């Protein structure tokens with residue numbers, strides 16, 4: 001480990017002793033000491049005490065500007081007043097019924113007005129949304145196989161846990177990527193039904209359809225690949241996927257768990273002008289409570305109405321989450337708030353750009369809507385394989401350096417990105433940039449000494 005990184009890690013350890021203690025206790029009873037593998041990192045994860053607006057405090061009382069925002073699920077920011085008011089009102093009149101109520105129609109209307117779908121059903125997590133969307137696509141086409149992109153994350157069900165972070169040499173040739181199970185316990189039969197293509201490479205998608213004629217139910221993708229930092233679709237890529245689906249009678253599923261609320265008012269379809277057949281929503285649509293939805297044309301959703309595809313869930317449309325969702329759509333995800341967030345995101349991206357140029361760091365900023373990331377690469381990455389060439393220690397130097405200066409620039413892990421909330425301010429962005437300015441020179445120096453783009457092992 002090089003000295004500047006070691007220095008930042010020592011500072012982190014000095015600043016967060018209570019997190020270390022809490023983590024030790026957790027480790028005894030909870031694998032990795034965390035409730036989701038994504039929350040685990042060395043030397044220990046920061047434990048949270050409380051949060052409000054665009055900030056949170058850890059157990060040691062350190063305050064951070066929060067651009068992690070629960071892995072992008074909080075474009076509303078913490079405890080948004082409109083969401084809190086709606087939730088508090090519901091809490092005393094029943095939190096769960098397992099029976100229909102009048103907010104369901106209202107929220108379905110909000111979703112169908114914004115996104116190119118005619119009907120939707122609700123759930124509680126992105127995992128549920130993509131799982132049900134894939135099942136519906138299989139039912140609608142009578143086919144079992146799906147095309148998924150290498151490096152993409154669509155949640156935790158068997159069809160999604162394939163080639164999420166595959167390693168060499170198992171992952172094969174970039175023009176013909178191999179389907180690799182994302183851990184033990186994923187059945188071989190599930191892997192066999194997932195065909196892997198390379199993001200931004202239509203030839204790999206065509207190849208999968210040619211090799212499996214009449215067998216592909218759907219292509220599922222994040223319109224912006226956000227499991228590798230932030231990787232934008234190149235011109236014509238989404239249109240090409242639309243055309244391939246049309247030609248082959250397959251459905252196009254946009255996993256908009258991240259992009260749906262954060263890219264703009266109408267999500268990726270509005271932003272890119274390409275309409276999918278199905279969408280999956282979660283994270284920021286709930287304003288801080290668990291809420292998800294999947295939707296499609298009536299002809300597809302009718303498979304549920306006709307009792308041909310089964311969908312259920314005890315917690316679906318619980319009134320607390322639904323009240324939060326309604327308040328979020330109506331008072332948080334407004335055109336004015338998107339303008340505010342876009343302005344801050346641009347200010348942040350421009351500021352990073354200037355500092356990167358000033359210190360001569362080999363890096364660029366990728367950003368879209370409320371999301372962005374410092375990409376520590378000499379040129380734009382186009383797919384998962386490009387992403388794996390990152391110098392992980394340099395990225396850790398950046399992340400811990402920012403955290404030590406009171407800015408959680410993004411969740412831990414170099415496959416993530418920042419989220420800007422509607423409650424962040426211009427002053428937050430300036431503080432963020434001042435922190436980056438403070439460490440940028442040491443990053444550039446370390447990069448020069450180590451050589452740009454030292455390839456690293458993929459850690460998770």
Ligand SMILES: Cc1ncc(COP(=O)(O)O)c(C=O)c1O
Nearest residue numbers: 125126127153154155257258282
């Ligand atoms: C694009 C995408 N799809 C699906 C999921 C799964 O969502 P959840 O964690 O709510 O199950 C995630 C979570 O990060 C995601 O980023």
